[in-house]
Amino acid sequence: MRLVLRSAKELDKFLARLEAIGGQGKVLANGERPLVEVAANGHLPEAFLRWEEVERVLPAGAENPLVRAWNGPFQLGTWDPLQEPLLIAGPCSVEDRETLLNLARELKALGVHALRGGAFKARTSPYAFQGLGKKALDWLLEAKAETGLPLCVEVLSERHLPLYDKVDLLQIGARNMDHYWLLKEVAALHKPVLLKRNPQATVEEFLLAAEYLLLHGAPVVFLCERGIRTFERSLRYTLDVGAVPVIQAQTRLPVVVDPSHAAGRWLYVEPLALAGLAAGALGLLVEVHLDPVRAYSDAAQQLTVDQFALLVERARLLYRTLPSRGLAEPLQGQS
Amino acid sequence: MRLVLRSAKELDKFLARLEAIGGQGKVLANGERPLVEVAANGHLPEAFLRWEEVERVLPAGAENPLVRAWNGPFQLGTWDPLQEPLLIAGPCSVEDRETLLNLARELKALGVHALRGGAFKARTSPYAFQGLGKKALDWLLEAKAETGLPLCVEVLSERHLPLYDKVDLLQIGARNMDHYWLLKEVAALHKPVLLKRNPQATVEEFLLAAEYLLLHGAPVVFLCERGIRTFERSLRYTLDVGAVPVIQAQTRLPVVVDPSHAAGRWLYVEPLALAGLAAGALGLLVEVHLDPVRAYSDAAQQLTVDQFALLVERARLLYRTLPSRGLAEPLQGQS
Amino acid sequence: MRLVLRSAKELDKFLARLEAIGGQGKVLANGERPLVEVAANGHLPEAFLRWEEVERVLPAGAENPLVRAWNGPFQLGTWDPLQEPLLIAGPCSVEDRETLLNLARELKALGVHALRGGAFKARTSPYAFQGLGKKALDWLLEAKAETGLPLCVEVLSERHLPLYDKVDLLQIGARNMDHYWLLKEVAALHKPVLLKRNPQATVEEFLLAAEYLLLHGAPVVFLCERGIRTFERSLRYTLDVGAVPVIQAQTRLPVVVDPSHAAGRWLYVEPLALAGLAAGALGLLVEVHLDPVRAYSDAAQQLTVDQFALLVERARLLYRTLPSRGLAEPLQGQS
Amino acid sequence: MRLVLRSAKELDKFLARLEAIGGQGKVLANGERPLVEVAANGHLPEAFLRWEEVERVLPAGAENPLVRAWNGPFQLGTWDPLQEPLLIAGPCSVEDRETLLNLARELKALGVHALRGGAFKARTSPYAFQGLGKKALDWLLEAKAETGLPLCVEVLSERHLPLYDKVDLLQIGARNMDHYWLLKEVAALHKPVLLKRNPQATVEEFLLAAEYLLLHGAPVVFLCERGIRTFERSLRYTLDVGAVPVIQAQTRLPVVVDPSHAAGRWLYVEPLALAGLAAGALGLLVEVHLDPVRAYSDAAQQLTVDQFALLVERARLLYRTLPSRGLAEPLQGQS
Structure with missing residues (x-):
């Protein structure tokens, strides 16, 4: 399963915690919200949603998890998307x-x-x-x-x-x-x-x-x-x-x-x-x-x-x- | 050159008049506004625009003269094109x-x-x-x-x-x-x-x-x-x-x-x-x-x-x- | 399941025989080798292969069963496909x-x-x-x-x-x-x-x-x-x-x-x-x-x-x- | 007009000779056979074919003159194009x-x-x-x-x-x-x-x-x-x-x-x-x-x-x- 973390600074803590329950993590993307491939040692995806470091669990088959998970702000100059194109x-x-x-x-x-x-x-x-x-x-x-x-x-x-x-x-x-x-x-x-x-x-x-x-x-x-x-x-x-x-x-x-x-x-x-x-x-x-x-x-x-x-x-x-x-x-x- | 006539009933009159000046006409489309291919015996396209039977002179090369010349009404039921799609x-x-x-x-x-x-x-x-x-x-x-x-x-x-x-x-x-x-x-x-x-x-x-x-x-x-x-x-x-x-x-x-x-x-x-x-x-x-x-x-x-x-x-x-x-x-x- | 019969003249016999075992047949194509949609009343596809009227059982999902099953001769004039195009x-x-x-x-x-x-x-x-x-x-x-x-x-x-x-x-x-x-x-x-x-x-x-x-x-x-x-x-x-x-x-x-x-x-x-x-x-x-x-x-x-x-x-x-x-x-x- | 020269070492000589007749050259490609854009001061394309430095005069409108003019050998390892693919x-x-x-x-x-x-x-x-x-x-x-x-x-x-x-x-x-x-x-x-x-x-x-x-x-x-x-x-x-x-x-x-x-x-x-x-x-x-x-x-x-x-x-x-x-x-x- 793939997880998106809330922020880069949570990464080390998350990996340590994962190891503590017998799981293993592989960092796929090390950006502002890291993406981690997790071997969960039997723990269900839902369980990870309770972890404070985890923002979301990505759908298993998605080939573009970051694109689907993206939820950031988009800003450019003075543009207000609510007002005009x-x-x-x-x-x-x-x-x-x-x-x-x-x-x-x-x-x-x-x-x-x-x-x-x-x-x-x-x-x-x-x-x-x-x-x-x-x-x-x-x-x-x-x-x-x-x-x-x-x-x-x-x-x-x-x-x-x-x-x-x-x-x-x-x-x-x-x-x-x-x-x-x-x-x-x-x-x-x-x-x-x-x-x-x-x-x-x-x-x-x-x-x-x-x-x-x-x-x-x-x-x-x-x-x-x-x-x-x-x-x-x-x-x-x-x-x-x-x-x-x-x-x-x-x-x-x-x-x-x-x-x-x-x-x-x-x-x-x-x-x-x-x-x-x-x-x-x-x-x-x-x-x-x-x-x-x-x-x-x-x-x-x-x-x-x-x-x-x-x-x-x-x-x-x-x-x-x-x-x-x-x-x-x-x-x-x-x- | 190709001419569109104003109405079907002008056709015979037009052809006779054309013949009188030494031209020849071949009817390409015999609908409400006939389309006629004209061999003009030296007369310029502009000249025909003065003939009352002629609605328009089509551009020489156009392969779809009737589509280009079409200018009729389009009506369907109660639709008013000025008001709504x-x-x-x-x-x-x-x-x-x-x-x-x-x-x-x-x-x-x-x-x-x-x-x-x-x-x-x-x-x-x-x-x-x-x-x-x-x-x-x-x-x-x-x-x-x-x-x-x-x-x-x-x-x-x-x-x-x-x-x-x-x-x-x-x-x-x-x-x-x-x-x-x-x-x-x-x-x-x-x-x-x-x-x-x-x-x-x-x-x-x-x-x-x-x-x-x-x-x-x-x-x-x-x-x-x-x-x-x-x-x-x-x-x-x-x-x-x-x-x-x-x-x-x-x-x-x-x-x-x-x-x-x-x-x-x-x-x-x-x-x-x-x-x-x-x-x-x-x-x-x-x-x-x-x-x-x-x-x-x-x-x-x-x-x-x-x-x-x-x-x-x-x-x-x-x-x-x-x-x-x-x-x-x-x-x-x-x- | 869909069956191709060996010849058109087997059709009536086949349908009667099918009815006798509680099945139902719907003729999809009534050509030289009829195509029949069969509700088999529990009989397995393999069983029908033993029927002498049946040439083949078509794969369940095929959308073009006749094209896949076709096995006739193709002749045209004096052409010998083994010799030349x-x-x-x-x-x-x-x-x-x-x-x-x-x-x-x-x-x-x-x-x-x-x-x-x-x-x-x-x-x-x-x-x-x-x-x-x-x-x-x-x-x-x-x-x-x-x-x-x-x-x-x-x-x-x-x-x-x-x-x-x-x-x-x-x-x-x-x-x-x-x-x-x-x-x-x-x-x-x-x-x-x-x-x-x-x-x-x-x-x-x-x-x-x-x-x-x-x-x-x-x-x-x-x-x-x-x-x-x-x-x-x-x-x-x-x-x-x-x-x-x-x-x-x-x-x-x-x-x-x-x-x-x-x-x-x-x-x-x-x-x-x-x-x-x-x-x-x-x-x-x-x-x-x-x-x-x-x-x-x-x-x-x-x-x-x-x-x-x-x-x-x-x-x-x-x-x-x-x-x-x-x-x-x-x-x-x-x- | 564009000219392809016979070899790179002819380039300087060619440009000097061109200048001598009042023409101007702009080197478009400086490879083994240079490509030169020539302002010819009234000299016809045919004339340049007599110059020993010039291999060919390219057609005026061609957008890919080098591709069209290419005539070199193609060799790769032991391949003999006359024998096999x-x-x-x-x-x-x-x-x-x-x-x-x-x-x-x-x-x-x-x-x-x-x-x-x-x-x-x-x-x-x-x-x-x-x-x-x-x-x-x-x-x-x-x-x-x-x-x-x-x-x-x-x-x-x-x-x-x-x-x-x-x-x-x-x-x-x-x-x-x-x-x-x-x-x-x-x-x-x-x-x-x-x-x-x-x-x-x-x-x-x-x-x-x-x-x-x-x-x-x-x-x-x-x-x-x-x-x-x-x-x-x-x-x-x-x-x-x-x-x-x-x-x-x-x-x-x-x-x-x-x-x-x-x-x-x-x-x-x-x-x-x-x-x-x-x-x-x-x-x-x-x-x-x-x-x-x-x-x-x-x-x-x-x-x-x-x-x-x-x-x-x-x-x-x-x-x-x-x-x-x-x-x-x-x-x-x-x-």
Whole structure:
């Protein structure tokens, strides 16, 4: 059986106590709430619920016990989940200092909760713009310093991690969702992570990637649905809105939606964003650019500030009108 | 070039006039608004717009000119598209007279606009319940007579058509979307058709199937997205909410969503329904049963009347809160 | 429990005998080897194996008992499965009498076993060539009369069946695999059927469609893999060669491959054909045209006679080199 | 325009000569045959073909010029492509020294050309066996020392690269095909790379990943098709045999097939392997284990040595019977 302890400092006491009754413990995850595999020497699972060190006993068969057990707070900047959807916005790639700072000010004024922006980029073609790297990160930090907006930036290599010290929300891009050795190193920084679903990953695999992150130290994982790859190519990807309630039936980790990469064209960003929220997502990750036609990457799908402002208005209206499923207890009845 | 005429009675006059200027016409579709392929003897497309017989000149390359040109009214029972979403509901299969009549009364009381119900069924296994056939149709007509609700019933074979005389909305099921010889016969009845998207069909193929229907006589086609087949199997199908705005960018034909077949389990019907409406759909097709656990088919996905009532309330709230894209002019900017 | 009887004439005797021991029988399939659902009044399955009327007791859970139990002969023209692959070839659509007869003579000379040709066509666009219908069937019969080649022709509507009286192998096209009402009528003609897999159908669904055919009277079903729809579009469909052994692990029904529709371009027809045979298929269904560039449909994918002759040579070489799995007992070890 | 030079030592001379005629060059790839973007000051592409430094002028629009231009030798151990298929085999994970050495001896005796084995593993679940890491690499090197077999080992993190010094063929696993920052570092080691296709990647994206490798220094890339993710789940993945000729129409880089991961069950490994070769692949990557049921990972799909020996025999027979397309000039007629 697997137990989650209330806190890391209970671990030694728990193991000693376990040994005293003839049991044995193997620490599977040594984070804030350790996960311990217990050989119980005949003691029933229920018995351990009476131990003060034990927070919960995990269901025997669950392959993602930490994801299912997760019950922590999720906070990001000034966002109040009871009032409005989480809004993370910014350009696909950071391209120059001035443009970034101006955009950050505009987004701040619209009430966005975090600024996203690409520093190192993962591009399908080796001849495409690969991002400005450290320079872009410096400008993002400057934007944070000025506006107070937390930063959400994608990590592409273990090598780059020392540069991400002041980034608030570490993004694992869709291509790297199953790059488990990167996940382990990112998680070890003990920062919140935004994990994008790989377009070929099942929900089950997506949640196992989140399990890697929780197991190796991430305090919270924002799960981001961004479209899966299917035979239908009239949009870039097929936004799997059904994944939102399916995930929420299994975990309380926050679920957000990225309509920009799913749509691939600005015209379809708003319908997909609203669909994601109506399906129960808690927030949105949107690409916004001061002048999309001049963008170095993803020119077709970035919104102008005006287009984004309209989306924000409608997203807030929708969020207030319909109670978000993401705040409730997990859906019942999941087989 | 292809021209749509204002009405069938203008056809002869138009052809004569065309001949008089040295042109030639070939009638592609001989419905209420004939579609004519025109060899124009040097006359420009714009010139024909001045002819009183001509409603519009179609774009040269369009493969689905009637779908793109369609601009008729869509009416179903008492539904007012400006006020609320279209609601078509009923059991997967009609199973007995009493249950059907009781359910129809309950749905009527909830303000549903049309009653759906399966008479002949298309089942994956030959050993599964194949529907009650003519008997079920008789009971559906009885329910219509009593409640005044229009009927929406799936047609499975050319042979059965004589039985569908009093059915208001002829449904082409997902499996038969590309059964073109059935489409031709159904269209020839000149009744409104509800066309479900085949789970493997691209949007382009879906609209070409609608083109078959319009070309062969259907006055209007309700386009129903009901989930596509992808690698993700945590729900039965992947509801392609992006298809809703993609279709609306090309045609004014009404788009509805069937969340029941996409979800495959009742728990997920509501999130998918709301996502579909938020993406711009004008209405819903939902499976409802007085006692789902006793249903002969689709037991897992049918809603109880109470669950459906809750969904209706939220769907109406959402529809009033956000302006439905389906009522507006086609989206601009489609490449 | 379900039993397969040795022959139709044993049925009455069996039912009487069953009743005598207090059991009850329900005839599920009344073909050459009837399938009977038996309530056994406590008698064990093994006991029935001693009854002379009983050929086999089907596994309890099998959803496709007739497909699994099928063990009949499959014959087509002069084909000897021990010597070479089955070769069915001909034009996508029959376009004119002379061309068809010339092609039939050439195919006959190459040792082809059956002539295929489209009479009624299922086309994605209503404006595309829909086939010459009855006239094409007449020419095909003429070609059969002259060359002695059996005919394989697709059926598209229940209405057309009277015209197929002298067709040897009735083809159910991919689009109609799950058009179950057509399947029932086709099966009732008691002729061999070639069933193409719907590009969205799982192997399980494919075999259930074959079960419909066997249950309603078809003596044998040639199962034809012709490519599934996936995200990869560099070819028209993705030939699922793995389906060949997966099917052969469950049934002895013959499996053939259609490389033409999977490839969509002639250049790739041969590699796919050879791959299908190497995976264990017993034969090929190939589109061949005297002058492909002038074809009314599928111009890109039809082979010339010379290209086809080369393919035939290599296909025969491969077939003789590697023992075909399709002739062996079903693969063992299938879970 | 883009030019490929004959060798690295021609670079400076070429640039000087270019400058002398008023042109400008930008080095895109600085490998053995440099790739240079040239602003030609009005000189036509044909003119440069007369320069002795220039090997070829690339087509203007090609997105993967190095992949298309590649024409180097591919060598691995004692393999003679004219005689037999390339055979790379070994266990999924290296589990203990003794077993590995015994297996390596057996494979050597069967004439295998390279030994594969997992050291660091990428596992969907964080609780699954993650590989023995450096210890496994040491044992693999010991096996190489004893048998003389070149090693093919997957690289999972930039951090691990220093350990791969004596590995002959660096494998990029399917999950990392689009982990471009890893690709750049691996390529910079100037060793042959085996690149597996990501199960969601189009052929186009697959070849762009190979372009990354060639651009950053890899002398040759073995392209490995290993199954794509589709709706069909009766096997683990759908082997895309069509990709083999589609790739060969664009490049002379060698294509191999991994039937083990596509099948997911040993029973289906052989049919898929033969299908891959019949489609034109030059070789196979197969998981083999002395005692598969005791394997730490992929127990279901690994072949025993005896099963593998049978496969090798048939694979060689097939390869000799049919001329491999992979040795010929690229397929003509590709649009």
